[in-house]
Amino acid sequence: MARRSIGSVEARPSETHREKNAWRSRRRIPPLGFDASEVLVKTRNVKTITSAFAFAMLVATGASAAPSLPGAKALESRLYAPCCYGGTLDTHESDLAHDLRKEIESRVEHGEALDAIQNDFVARYGEKVLAARSDTPIRAMGMAVVAVLVIAGAGLTIALRRWTKREPSAVTKRDAGATPDAGHLDARIDAELAELDT
Numbered sequence: 542m543a544r545r546s547i548g549s550v551e552a553r554p555s556e557t558h559r560e561k562n563a564w565r566s567r568r569r570i571p572p573l574g575f576d577a578s579e580v581l582v583k584t585r586n587v588k589t590i591t592s593a594f595a596f597a598m599l600v601a602t603g604a605s606a607a608p609s610l611p612g613a614k615a616l617e618s619r620l621y622a623p624c625c626y627g628g629t630l631d632t633h634e635s636d637l638a639h640d641l642r643k644e645i646e647s648r649v650e651h652g653e654a655l656d657a658i659q660n661d662f663v664a665r666y667g668e669k670v671l672a673a674r675s676d677t678p679i680r681a682m683g684m685a686v687v688a689v690l691v692i693a694g695a696g697l698t699i700a701l702r703r704w705t706k707r708e709p710s711a712v713t714k715r716d717a718g719a720t721p722d723a724g725h726l727d728a729r730i731d732a733e734l735a736e737l738d739t
Contacts, residue, residue, distance in 0.1 A: 613649040616658060617642055619673050623666040 614631060622633035622641070630638050630645070641662075648658050662670050 613646045
């Protein structure tokens with residue numbers, strides 16, 4: 542390859558794309574282009590791995606089992622598993638919890654009311670079986686918090702209005718009347734400067 546010299550800088554003649562990439566590879570610089578077939582193979586591998594993982598997760602979580610009814614699921618989340626009271630029925634994995642879930646689902650399918658099922662469980666296992674005993678205290682607490690916020694906001698609004706519309710106080714008015722005017726101060730400064738000069 543012939544090089545022309547322009548002053549102290551050598552100029553290269555126009556090179557083909559391969560020559561430019563070959564020049565880059567000699568200097569251990571990665572080539573500018575990429576091979577599309579490599580990208581497609583990598584994409585296929587990622588899709589295959591993702592699909593296999595998703596299938597394994599479905600099998601592991603028991604997606605093949607029949608889904609439970611929404612009302613039954615809600616009731617299961619409100620009741621503790623009576624074997625140890627360590628978790629609610631919807632997440633507990635003991636044999637008793639499985640049996641109770643099946644019982645709840647069959648009773649809901651037959652049209653029994655959720656409250657009746659819950660009352661039956663309370664009668665059999667006691668109040669301890671209820672995970673959420675009552676939502677009345679929660680509602681009362683929420684209403685109390687809202688009431689406190691409304692009262693605090695009203696008080697803050699009243700205080701801000703009073704501060705912005707406040708008239709000058711008596712002390713401020715008295716001080717305003719006692720301040721000498723600028724001409725009197727100038728005369729006083731001139732007198733003190735004259736004393737210092739002498």
